[in-house]
Structures are given as C-alpha cells and as structure tokens.
Amino acid sequence: MSTRLLLIADTHLPKRARDLPAEVWRAxxxxxxxxxxxxxxDVRLLDELEERSRRLVGVRGNNDHGALRERLPEVARVEIEGIRFAVVHETGQATGREERMSAQYADTDVLVFGHSHIPWDTTSATGLRLLNPGSPTDRRRQPHCTYLTATARDGELHDVTLHRLPPRA
Structure with missing residues (x-):
C-alpha cells in the first residue's frame, strides 16, 4: 500500500493570491x-482544504491569528505508512538547521516546514529528512512558486518531486 502526499506552505491567502492555483487544487x-x-x-482556506482533502495535517504559522491559531497546533505529528512525520512552520536560520532539527525532532523521520518560501530537501547526518515545499502563491525571491508531492510506502518516502508553477497572469 502507498499514500500520496501533497506538501504546501505559506499560502498567505488572500494577501498573495485570491486562491490556490488550479494545479494545486488538482493535486x-x-x-x-x-x-x-x-x-x-485566511481561515477559509483551512475550511476548504478540510472539505476537499481526504486527510489534512496542518499547523499554524507566524501570520496565522484568530480561528487559525485556535484550530491549528504549532507542531503536528503523524505516522503515515510507517514514516514518522512532524510538521512545523519555522525552523530558524538555514545555517545549522539539520543539526538543530535533528536534536529537536530526534523521534522523527521527516520534518515538513515552511516560513522561508524557499524549497528545501536535505537529510541530516542522523537521517532526518527536512522538506520545505516553498510557496504555491508567493515566490518572494525564488524563480517560481512551488509545492511538493511524494509517496509514502513501506516505511520510506519515494518520488519526492518539487513542482514549479507557471507565472500567474
């Protein structure tokens, strides 16, 4: 059995875009x-993702207030196909990230994070995989808006793919 994953962060709706791109909704x-x-x-995105997705795992970020802060944890932990995931918004500066997060999430196989809008895929010396999908709506200084997909199967993460979205019209 395998589980298809969609990883997103930093959607900043409706500040950066009115909605997620159609490609992301298909994903x-x-x-x-x-x-x-x-x-x-915007809490409306949380409501819509809860309605449209089979299963949603989410955390709050530094720009999430009110109902989002009330409904979402700072850290989420879930096991999928034998893989221990943790999800958090901020991990601090890039320098030393693998070592800091390995110490903080020693009982985790994959850490999904956001905040920087910069796609990231590294594995620490301890084996912790760190993934940042970038942002599907706000590329900041990146060349593209992005998101990640992957497949969890038999205790391993497969087919981790960074998707680059076309520029918005």
Whole structure:
C-alpha cells in the first residue's frame, strides 16, 4: 500500500493570491494526505482544504491569528505508512538547521516546514529528512512558486518531486 502526499506552505491567502492555483487544487484531489506547514492567513482556506482533502495535517504559522491559531497546533505529528512525520512552520536560520532539527525532532523521520518560501530537501547526518515545499502563491525571491508531492510506502518516502508553477497572469 502507498499514500500520496501533497506538501504546501505559506499560502498567505488572500494577501498573495485570491486562491490556490488550479494545479494545486488538482493535486489536493489526487492526494491521500495534504500537509500544510503554516501561514494560511485566511481561515477559509483551512475550511476548504478540510472539505476537499481526504486527510489534512496542518499547523499554524507566524501570520496565522484568530480561528487559525485556535484550530491549528504549532507542531503536528503523524505516522503515515510507517514514516514518522512532524510538521512545523519555522525552523530558524538555514545555517545549522539539520543539526538543530535533528536534536529537536530526534523521534522523527521527516520534518515538513515552511516560513522561508524557499524549497528545501536535505537529510541530516542522523537521517532526518527536512522538506520545505516553498510557496504555491508567493515566490518572494525564488524563480517560481512551488509545492511538493511524494509517496509514502513501506516505511520510506519515494518520488519526492518539487513542482514549479507557471507565472500567474
């Protein structure tokens, strides 16, 4: 058995875009689990993802207030296909990230995070995989808006793919 994952973060709706791109909504419909690593900004996206996804794992970010802060944890932990995931919005500066997060999430196989809007895929010396999907709506200084997909199967993460979205019209 395998589980299809969609990883997103830093959607900042409706500040950065009115809605998620159509490609991301298609990925939501194809995914078995949608992971959102914070900075939703508008609770309507949380409501819609809860309605449209099969399973949603989300955390709050530094720009999430009110109902988002009340409904979402700072850290979410879930096991999928034998893989121990943790989801958090912020991990601090890039320098030393693998070592800091390995110490903080020693009981985790994959850490999904956001905040920087910079796609990230590294594995620490302890084996912790760190994934940041970037942002599907706010590329900041990156060349593209992005999101990640992956497949969890037999205790391992497969087919981790960074998707680059076309520029918005």
């Amino acid at each position: 939501v419909e194809e995914a078995d689990v949608v992971v959102h690593a914070g900075d939703w900004v």
